[in-house]
Amino acid sequence: MSIAAADQTQHDPSSKGIGVETLGVTKRFGSLVALDDVSIKVRPGSFHALLGENGAGKSTLVKCIMGVYRPTNGQIMVDGREAVIPNPRAAHALGLGMVYQHFTLVPSLTAAENLVISRANVPGIVNWSREHADLEAFLETTPFKVPLDIPVNGLSAGEKQKLEILKQLYLNQRFLILDEPTSVLTPDEADEILGLLKGLTDSGELTILMITHKFREVTGYADDVTVLRGGQMVGSGAVADLSVEDMSHMMIGDTKLREAAARAETSVPALVVELSGLNADDDEGLPALSDINLKVHAGEVVGIAGVSGNGQSELVEVLSGQRDRSAGQIKVYGANYEPVREKMDRFKVFGLSEEPLHNVAVPSMTVAENIAFRSFDKSPIASLWGWLHPAKMRSQARGLITAYRVKTPSTEEQIENLSGGNVQRAVLARELSGDVDILIVANPCFGLDFASVAEIRAQIMEQRNQGAAVLLIAEDLDEILELADTVAVMLEGEIAYTSPIGDTDRRAIGHAMAGAH
Amino acid sequence: MADITDTAAPVTSDTVARLKRSAEFVVMPAAALLLSAILFSIFLLILGKSPVQFFELLWRGGFGTWFSWQNTFIRASPLMLTALCVAIPARLGMVVIGGEGALTMGGFAAAAIAIPMISWAPTFLLLGVMVIASAIAGGIWMGIVGAVRHYRGVNETISSLLLFYIAVSILNFFVEGALRDPSDPNKPSTMPIGKENMIGNIPGTDVHWGLIFGILLCIVLYFVMNRTTFGFAARITGGNLRAAQAQGLPVGKLILISCAIAGAAAGLAGFFEIAAIHGKANASLVAGYGFTGILVSFLARHNPLVIIPVAIFLGGIAASGGLIQRRMDLPDATVLVLQGLIFVILLVSETLYGRFAIFRLKEATS
Incomplete structure (x- = not known):
């Protein structure tokens, strides 16, 4: 049987990355053409980046490759042979694996358990001592190191992402699709993981197709790049031959973007919002915010950075009335503030959200x-x-x-x-x-196309320039760097770092996000 | 993409857009009814009965004659009020199924408060006090559901159902005990409020005033829910609780008030059952109107105006039960099978909204 055969080839150290090619793939949903005659070629053992705006067809394309969708027209070639991929299981049998943007691990199980249950043929009774020995041996063959015996919910985001990748390697998938794999990682974690993956492709053990919108990652790690726009392939080639300007022009076409939001000098800042000793619990009743102290002045954008899940969403919810706080005060112009309609109207408090x-x-x-x-x-x-x-x-x-x-x-x-x-x-x-006096903004550009992003950022900056006090909570560091006057970093429910934007840079913020001081 | 350079597409006629959207809400329930009728016909054929005769008798028993129309109206009036008990909380995203409990408590409160007053109070005072008592009792009963939902996160569907059992137990406890009328040896009941104190019929009919009241309350609550800031805030809360919180709306207050209004409506249904039909509180009060009201509200898509015709329609089905039993030798419960079938198919049809392109507006180009 094919499952047994796949099992025998597992952990075969001689396996090599496989190449995938699409030939004139078209996918229609009713009258909507999501993919129009797209041909891309991912060489065996290469690190290939797939660039494009939201709605450009990236997800549709990889779903066609993974058998989630059947292409309306066109062929998919795996290892030089035409392959019919009716469902994801068929894709796995061919050695194609996918790492999703969000984790698909079972949080309460250990890494070892997650790996074993991911197999297609888990025996009714698992011989754990033998599995452990096998797993240890398997880990020796990869550069990724993850503790096997603690529950996954105790792992950091970086370790979880490594485990997701390990899972695919463990299943002997030799062509990996990564869907924005670094969106939940600190810059340091992202660099580490992409570096390790790059090592695997350089040695030819693995082929990678990575969906991304970060040019930094494309220029730093990818060998080749393909750009999609409006469902069509608009450019492809070796990364070395292309500049960032070329790639961004391919992605967005001839559309003129609004200039990066212009920052106007504001006069003597008045203190508008003051958070003191704010505490709140998360949905499980565990402390999510501990002792948050923060000041936002008129005409100032305070940007709160941090890896997702360090209390940012709870902070937004407390400020916007979606979560009760367990202690602390919110003061607006020195007076106590509660997020109820009457006070929102009186103090002109507004919000944008992801x-x-x-x-x-x-x-x-x-x-x-x-x-x-x-x-x-x-x-x-x-x-x-x-x-x-x-x-x-x-x-x-x-x-x-x-x-x-x-x-x-x-x-x-x-x-x-x-x-x-x-x-x-x-x-x-x-x-x-x-009139806006106070603006609370949380990841307002999450999942939007470039044009909308530029427009929304400009609007936020305009409010700041008109004297609004803006609290910007964002996972996207670029957004913070573009808009903020003051940067704060949240780590495990606390404000771990604050600095005026002029005195800091991406690296320092990244270190604070990772908890290094 | 081209988003930034284009100006907004010209706005198509709002009226046409609204009509097109409403069409779906008419066609879908109608299709669900048709399918129910077909499946029920198959059920009858298996029993060896004629579907044609069944639907003919259903028509005759519910809507065929002036007599059957009156019978239908009498059943429709409590259905309107108990359907409101489902429809109002539904606007806040709550599925309340315990209207029968609020009806029971309302009817019991009306009958109980009347006992010490019967001997001396004039009719208008007695009835006035009974109305207020039934509305308050029903309102508190559903208010409890809203309160435990908002403050303790208890599922309102379960709590309202369980409170129904408690309501019936309270009724039985008093009717068989402290408040039992010793002069009636047959069925445990409270003391009758007296013929002269009963609410009369609409002149020229055998239909009591509860029908007019039910229709008026449906109209009033339609405007409250659709044309007032209270109703708008309630719809935001029901549509997305997080959005309502982010707008600083008093979510708890909205839930409590809506549940109390809903319970008061069902409680008033209990009042009319006492003051217009039974004249006293006993086990006959628990006749299933609260549960059929759930079906009415869902069939009307929780729109108070639509509840009026739907309640009459289902009142007619219930009214025809007796005739069908006599003529076709089918059990009385046969019409309940039809009701149940309609409900299940209707719930399935709920999941199909938005699936049919014909009801869509022209796609935005993006």
Whole structure:
């Protein structure tokens, strides 16, 4: 049987990376053409980067390779032979593996247990002592070192990502697709893992196709690069022959981006927001924030960096009223502040968030209604006794839809049918169209295309320049470096580091994120 | 991509867009009803009965004559009120199925508070006090559901169902004990409020005023939920709790008030059962209106205005049960099989919204 055969070849040290080629792959979903005649060639033993904006077709392409989708047209060649890949299991049998952006490990099991259960043929009774011996021997053959005997939830993000990669190697997959593998890692962790992977491809043991949008990683580690735009292959070649400008031009085409947000000098800063001794628990009741002290002044962007999961989301939730705090105070202009509607209105507190459909919009309500969340209970939309005037709500929405270039067929469209960038623009229209004194922003550009990212960052900077106090929580270090006046780093629920932007750099922040002092 | 250079696409007519969206909400339940009818016909054929005769009798027993219409209306009026008990919390994303409990408590409170007043109070005062007592009792009953949900995270579906059993136990405890009317040896009941104190019928009919009240309350609550800031805030809360919190809305207050309104509606259904039908509280109060109300509300997609015709429709099905039993030699519960079938198919159809391109607006170009 094929499973038995695959098992016998497992841990075969002589195995080599395999090459994959797509020939004229087209994928249609109804009338939508997600991939249009895409041909890419990943040489055996190469480190190949796949670049492209959101919606460019990167995920669709790798899903075709992994058998999640069947291409409408075109062929996939594995190791020079045409391969029919009807499902992911068939892809695994061919030696193709994928590491997803988010972890797929079982948190309560140890690394060893995670590896063993990932096999297709786990025996009914596992001989753990033998498995351990096998695993130790297997680890010797790889450069990745991960503690085998502690539960995965005790591992750092970097170790988890290593374990994900180890899992694929353990299953003897010799062609690995990595989907933005460094998005949850510190810069140091990312460099370490990509360096090790690079070593494996250089020795020819492995072939890698990495989806990314970080040019730094492409120029630092990849041999070849392919760029997709709007479902089409728009460029390909050796990384050495291409400049970052070439690649970015291929990715975004001729669209003009807004200039990087211009920073205006602001006058004498007044203290606006002060957090003192803030504590909160996470969903499991464990401490997530401990003793957060932070000041934000008028006309200042305080950027909070950190590896995801160090308390940033809990901090945002506490400030926006989605989570109760267990201790501490929030002061605004020296007065106690609670995130309730009346105080939000009085102090002009607004917010932007990642995944707005999940956090700050109601997917089943219309665009007009979503835009009215801040204004529905005020004149002119509401009159005496809380009576609503939907026509006024719609006319307000029409104005803002035009001003913020929200693409929607109608004010009456349910907001969940809009694209991510347009949902975020609708939220932007709602939150930033009035006077803003305090702005709380969390990963506002997460998952958006380049044009939207530039536009949203410019809007945030504009609010700062007009004197708003901005608290920016971001996992994307570039966003912090572009926008922040002051950088703070969160580590394990504490503020581990603060510095004016002028006195720090990517490396220092990265070290603080990793907990090195 | 081209996002940044393009201006927004011209906004298509809002009215057309809204009509197109509404069409789905009509066609889908109608299709669910049709499928239920087909499956139920197969069920009848297996039993060796004629589906044609069944639906003919259903029509005649529910809607065929003025007599059957009146019978239908009498059953429809508590259904409207118990359906509201499901529909209002549903707008906040809660699935409350214990309307029967609030109805029981409302009816019991109305009958109980009447006992010491019957001898001396004039009719209008007695009925006024009974109305208030039933609304408060039902409101508190569902308010408990909202409170344990908001403050302790207890699932409202389970707690409202369990509270129904408690309500029935409370009713039985008092009716068979302290409040039992000793002059009635047959069925344990409270003392009758007296013929002269009963709510009369709408002139020229055998239908009591509860029908008019139910229709009015549906209309009022429709406007409260759709055209007031309270209703808007409730819809935000129901659509996405995190978004409501981020807007600083008083989520707990909204949940409590909505549940209390819902419970008051069901409690009033109990009042009308006492003051217009039974005249006293006993086990007959627990007749299943609260549970059929769940079906009414789901079929109406929790829209208070749509509840009115749907309650009449299901009231008609219930009213025809007796006729079907006599003419076709089928058990009375046959119509309950039909109801159950409709409910299951309806719940399945809920998952299919948005799957049919015909109801979509023109795709945004992106």
